[in-house]
Amino acid sequence: MNADDRERELEQLIGRLLGEQPLRQAPRSLELRVMAEIERRARLPWWRRSFAQWPQAARVAFLAASAGFVYVGLRIAMWVTEPIDSAARTVELPAAVTWIQTLITALITVSESMPMLWIYGGLAVLTVLYAVLFGVGTAAYRTIYAAPLRSA
């Protein structure tokens, strides 16, 4: 018997074994959980349900309000950054938002005057910290979550 025959035989064997497997019994808690969740969702006020279940008028109003917010946000962003992009043009800003412009100007000045070595160093430190965090998370996953599953 060659390797192909053995592979085919193994496929047939596994296929037969798995094909004969009956359905597993769902936990008794499943039905209770589903019913409880349906009741919980039914008790929610409309604004806490999924967007698709909102009343038609509320959905239209929400979309209109969202579009309005986006428009206002864009106008504010343009308003704040305009003097930075073009020194010749000045815009009178209310005193309450002047600090935003100052902050942005300061950040741009700092980033332009910062040595590239510092930037690369900062990125390297961030990468190392991310890798450490990733490693710790993975170790925790393997120890706390995956190991009990494998030993089950």
Place this chain on the structure above:
Amino acid sequence: MRAYQDMVFTTAARIAGNDKQAEDIAQEVFLKAYENYEQIRNSPTVGGWLKTVATNLSLNYLARYRRRWRLFSEMHRQDEDEDQEMELPMPENVAAGVDLGMQRQLIEQALQRLPEPHRVPLVLYHFEDMSYEEIAKRLGVSLAKVKTDIFRARVALAKLLTRKGLGADIALSP
């Protein structure tokens, strides 16, 4: 719901490889069915609809929550598999000396112990009757990888079953 809960739970459990997560997925499937009740209440294919939703949600779940962890948590086990001499174990005397109920339980346990990249295509092929091409498309991997993963899954499953006393090893070489 009672008529389909075992099917939905089994589908999710075999793909997700974890009963707790399978229960969460099964709950989500039935909540979706409840939301779409008017559309599916008189459908003759409601079972197929539920199975498809269960399969999709299980695969989405794996893609969303496990992609990052899988890289590290199963890399080691994959390497272990590749380091071993490839043998084709044949648990041919499966029924010998083992109670049928116990045998089925051992098979389910062995399935859950398979690494996710091997288990998922195997389950889709043998339980969901998907072709190699469909599995490759659904998982976004090459056809060759699907074939290799399913082959490795069969070998690993057979080894696990053999280790549990459900058969005897047969070496690949003649």
